[in-house]
Amino acid sequence: MTPAVQVGLALFGLGLAAVALRGRLLAMLLGLELMIAGVTVILTYQAGVFGDPAGLAAVVLIIAVAAAEAVVGLCLILRLHHAGLSGEASSLSELRE
Amino acid sequence: MAVPVSVYLLFLAPTAALLVSFFFLRPYKPGWTHLPILASCAVVSGSAIDLAAKVYTGWSLDQTMGLWMAAGNWSVSFGVRIDGLSSAVLAMVAVVGALIHVYAAGYMKEDPAFPRFFLSFHLFYLSMIGMLVSNNFVQFYLFWEGVGLCSFLLIGFWTHKPAARAASLQAFVTNRVGDFAFLVAIFILLKTYGDTSFGRVFELMAYGGGPLLALVGLLLFVAAASKSAQFPLYFWLPDAMEGPTPVSALMHAATMVTAGIFLLARAWPLVAFVPGLPHLIAAVGGGTAVFAGLLACGQTDLKRILAYSTVSHLGLMALALGLGRVGIAVLHLIMHGFFKAVLFLCAGNIAHGLGKSAADISETGGLRKSMPLTMACFTAGALSLAGFWPTAGFFSKDGIIEAALEAGPGWLAMALAAAALGGFYISRMLFLAFFGPSPEQKPGRCHEAPACMAVPVGFLALAALTAGGLSHGIGALLGIGRLSSEESLALAHFSWPVFGLGTSAAVAGLGLAWFATMARPSFDWTWRRRLPWLQALVASDFGWRKVVALVASACWGLAEWIGGFLDHRTWDGLIEGSVPASVALGGTLSLKSGRLGDYLWWILTGTAVLLAAVLL
Amino acid sequence: MREICFYLAGAGAVFFSALMLFQRGLYAGAACLLGALLQVGVLLYLAGSPLVGFLQVVIYAGGVMALIVVAVMSAPADDRDAAMWGVFSVPRPLVAGSVLLLGVELALACAGGGAPGAVGATGALDKTLGNVLFGPYALATEAAALLLFVAALALVSGPQRRAR
Numbered sequence: 040m041t042p043a044v045q046v047g048l049a050l051f052g053l054g055l056a057a058v059a060l061r062g063r064l065l066a067m068l069l070g071l072e073l074m075i076a077g078v079t080v081i082l083t084y085q086a087g088v089f090g091d092p093a094g095l096a097a098v099v100l101i102i103a104v105a106a107a108e109a110v111v112g113l114c115l116i117l118r119l120h121h122a123g124l125s126g127e128a129s130s131l132s133e134l135r136e
Numbered sequence: 137m138a139v140p141v142s143v144y145l146l147f148l149a150p151t152a153a154l155l156v157s158f159f160f161l162r163p164y165k166p167g168w169t170h171l172p173i174l175a176s177c178a179v180v181s182g183s184a185i186d187l188a189a190k191v192y193t194g195w196s197l198d199q200t201m202g203l204w205m206a207a208g209n210w211s212v213s214f215g216v217r218i219d220g221l222s223s224a225v226l227a228m229v230a231v232v233g234a235l236i237h238v239y240a241a242g243y244m245k246e247d248p249a250f251p252r253f254f255l256s257f258h259l260f261y262l263s264m265i266g267m268l269v270s271n272n273f274v275q276f277y278l279f280w281e282g283v284g285l286c287s288f289l290l291i292g293f294w295t296h297k298p299a300a301r302a303a304s305l306q307a308f309v310t311n312r313v314g315d316f317a318f319l320v321a322i323f324i325l326l327k328t329y330g331d332t333s334f335g336r337v338f339e340l341m342a343y344g345g346g347p348l349l350a351l352v353g354l355l356l357f358v359a360a361a362s363k364s365a366q367f368p369l370y371f372w373l374p375d376a377m378e379g380p381t382p383v384s385a386l387m388h389a390a391t392m393v394t395a396g397i398f399l400l401a402r403a404w405p406l407v408a409f410v411p412g413l414p415h416l417i418a419a420v421g422g423g424t425a426v427f428a429g430l431l432a433c434g435q436t437d438l439k440r441i442l443a444y445s446t447v448s449h450l451g452l453m454a455l456a457l458g459l460g461r462v463g464i465a466v467l468h469l470i471m472h473g474f475f476k477a478v479l480f481l482c483a484g485n486i487a488h489g490l491g492k493s494a495a496d497i498s499e500t501g502g503l504r505k506s507m508p509l510t511m512a513c514f515t516a517g518a519l520s521l522a523g524f525w526p527t528a529g530f531f532s533k534d535g536i537i538e539a540a541l542e543a544g545p546g547w548l549a550m551a552l553a554a555a556a557l558g559g560f561y562i563s564r565m566l567f568l569a570f571f572g573p574s575p576e577q578k579p580g581r582c583h584e585a586p587a588c589m590a591v592p593v594g595f596l597a598l599a600a601l602t603a604g605g606l607s608h609g610i611g612a613l614l615g616i617g618r619l620s621s622e623e624s625l626a627l628a629h630f631s632w633p634v635f636g637l638g639t640s641a642a643v644a645g646l647g648l649a650w651f652a653t654m655a656r657p658s659f660d661w662t663w664r665r666r667l668p669w670l671q672a673l674v675a676s677d678f679g680w681r682k683v684v685a686l687v688a689s690a691c692w693g694l695a696e697w698i699g700g701f702l703d704h705r706t707w708d709g710l711i712e713g714s715v716p717a718s719v720a721l722g723g724t725l726s727l728k729s730g731r732l733g734d735y736l737w738w739i740l741t742g743t744a745v746l747l748a749a750v751l752l
Numbered sequence: 753m754r755e756i757c758f759y760l761a762g763a764g765a766v767f768f769s770a771l772m773l774f775q776r777g778l779y780a781g782a783a784c785l786l787g788a789l790l791q792v793g794v795l796l797y798l799a800g801s802p803l804v805g806f807l808q809v810v811i812y813a814g815g816v817m818a819l820i821v822v823a824v825m826s827a828p829a830d831d832r833d834a835a836m837w838g839v840f841s842v843p844r845p846l847v848a849g850s851v852l853l854l855g856v857e858l859a860l861a862c863a864g865g866g867a868p869g870a871v872g873a874t875g876a877l878d879k880t881l882g883n884v885l886f887g888p889y890a891l892a893t894e895a896a897a898l899l900l901f902v903a904a905l906a907l908v909s910g911p912q913r914r915a916r
Contacts, residue, residue, distance in 0.1 A: 046762040050861055053769040073769050084842060086877060091877075095881050098801075100893065106816050
């Protein structure tokens with residue numbers, strides 16, 4: 040496992056930890072961005088290893104989609120705030136029992 | 137071999153009569169339900185006598201009519217076996233049964249449940265006949281259960297009387313003990329031999345049986361002891377007198393209770409094969425005879441005296457059987473059927489005349505004036521029971537005494553004691569009921585029985601007197617188609633010592649009874665006042681009823697514990713508790729907590745598990 | 753040289769992300785994320801594609817982070833009352849353990865693959881990127897563009913709807 044893949048995995052893991060463990064939704068979103076960053080690192084590196092530009096194309100598309108996803112996620116969180124709920128994950132519990 | 141029409145008629149006539157009475161007459165014309173039944177009785181009696189005549193000429197039949205069930209290496213089939221043993225007893229049962237049916241038509245006339253009585257009564261008749269002509273143990277057991285069922289239905293016939301209901305339940309449950317033993321014996325036979333027909337089993341038995349065969353013999357004896365009221369399991373019979381008199385006369389005197397003795401006689405090759413079992417049977421029989429005879433001396437209800445007398449005579453039959461004399465036992469069975477039926481029917485006449493369902497001896501007295509016919513018949517029956525020459529009872533009783541004489545002094549003492557006691561209690565009953573002073577009652581209140589009831593009694597009394605003449609014929613009959621050996625079926629030969637012993641025992645009993653009743657008229661009730669402890673002892677059957685009550689209450693307690701604790705609390709509790717348990721379990725293991733973090737965690741954990749499965 | 757740069761950038765990225773994980777306040781967390789993303793941009797440049805690195809810095813570290821910071825600003829200020837760690841039905845160490853387990857498994861999965869060396873080919877693939885994007889993956893590119901447009905609309909009209 041080359042250092043690039045190690046770094047990518049580390050970033051992914053840390054982002055996953057943030058998503059899983061943090062209480063605030065915005066913190067979870069930050070973790071999500073980190074996960075995507077890790078994946079792009081690995082993808083770009085492997086594209087260079089195999090000499091296949093498809094990997095780079097994937098990365099470009101991922102960045103675009105991640106930007107859109109960040110927009111939508113932030114809109115949703117702002118809606119939450121406007122609806123009066125706190126920005127914590129535990130406030131989203133309407134479906135329970 | 138061609139099966140004669142009589143055999144088919146034995147079954148078809150009662151079945152047809154029952155069906156017609158049940159489906160057509162009972163709903164629309166209940167007063168006529170007895171007519172097809174009486175017709176079927178006549179047909180069956182004719183067929184039985186016809187078959188007896190055929191067997192007398194040397195013919196016999198052991199035919200399988202059809203397969204009932206089969207699996208693996210065992211099978212059970214329907215079949216008939218007409219040989220000397222079954223045809224002799226069949227003739228007695230059919231004739232006595234028919235006469236008692238006629239009697240019952242008069243006795244039960246005013247009863248509102250008249251159709252139900254006749255239907256149950258005739259069902260019993262059919263079951264008894266089926267039992268007598270069965271050719272294998274399983275079919276025998278089927279009809280054995282049939283008579284047990286009818287006994288239950290008929291003892292508790294007057295369902296509004298709690299004593300009757302209790303007595304019928306007691307009879308059924310006590311017989312169940314024997315039925316269970318019988319069933320286990322059948323299972324062992326099926327497992328060992330694969331076939332339960334008499335001929336086959338006795339054939340195969342000769343190749344050696346071992347301990348299982350001894351067990352089968354013992355179990356069959358237990359079954360016979362419960363049905364034929366031998367010592368430990370006899371107590372249901374006196375209480376069974378709660379039923380109507382025809383029931384007591386037919387079932388609990390002449391026929392049903394003899395089923396156990398008949399079983400032992402049928403299975404005699406097996407019973408004799410087991411070492412020690414005949415001695416056990418003789419000991420139990422002799423003990424029961426003396427025990428019940430003693431108790432009969434102290435009873436006051438007319439039918440109970442006769443019931444204990446029946447137990448005593450069944451003990452005598454078992455004694456004869458155990459001493460190896462099957463022929464004598466069967467002869468006594470037949471003769472006893474005649475004279476005991478007479479005695480019971482006369483007791484029924486007395487009760488009917490007094491306008492009640494049961495009569496106590498203190499309400500009777502001096503009845504010879506108002507009921508001369510009944511007195512004559514009763515005297516005939518009494519003489520026969522005591523065993524005076526030339527009545528029917530003499531031949532069989534003398535046979536038993538002779539067998540006891542040959543077997544040893546202990547047995548002889550038992551037989552003579554039973555004979556003396558028999559003389560005593562029946563003479564006591566005769567003197568107290570028919571002679572002596574009459575109790576205060578309006579004259580003419582106790583009327584003689586109507587013709588419908590008197591005629592059968594008369595016939596039976598005639599039979600009780602003269603059937604002795606048939607004893608040679610019966611002896612010859614028993615030898616035909618035999619499964620047992622020649623010596624065991626032989627009847628007694630006349631010998632003066634035996635005659636002397638038997639008659640003197642009977643005379644001693646009679647004399648003592650005269651002394652106790654006619655010479656001192658008040659003795660019968662004064663001793664009860666003066667010796668209350670003796671009265672209590674007799675009333676509780678020398679304490680045995682207390683033991684039985686203890687056992688019954690222990691069983692009841694066990695049943696309640698099983699029902700209450702095991703069934704209700706444990707099993708039901710387990711089932712009903714599974715609901716809260718599942719709810720609690722669901723609560724603890726719930727994936728649906730409403731928390732985002734939990735769902736995320738489940739996703740992560742699931743992925744980790746899947747990855748682990750893939751990597752490893 | 754490039755290798756040292758690579759290791760530095762890698763260490764920096766990991767450091768900043770770990771820092772972000774343990775920040776209580778959102779501003780601080782966003783700042784740490786910004787640092788991590790910039791380092792990732794460098795990593796991407798060094799991994800062989802300057803274009804992608806450039807895109808990462810511009811779009812991600814620039815645009816997306818700006819969005820996040822704006823959202824953080826418009827969220828009500830209740831940093832002190834907010835719980836830092838999440839509320840779970842299972843004990844928190846168990847949650848952390850499962851994350852760790854997943855990470856270890858991923859590491860094991862990726863083990864033993866790839867050529868040695870931290871740095872890949874330089875820039876040669878960038879030239880063919882355009883052909884690939886508008887060749888086999890044209891549809892995907894169009895879809896991504898449409899998605900971006902819709903996201904922009906959401907951004908524009910979403911808060912406005914709320915405000916009305």
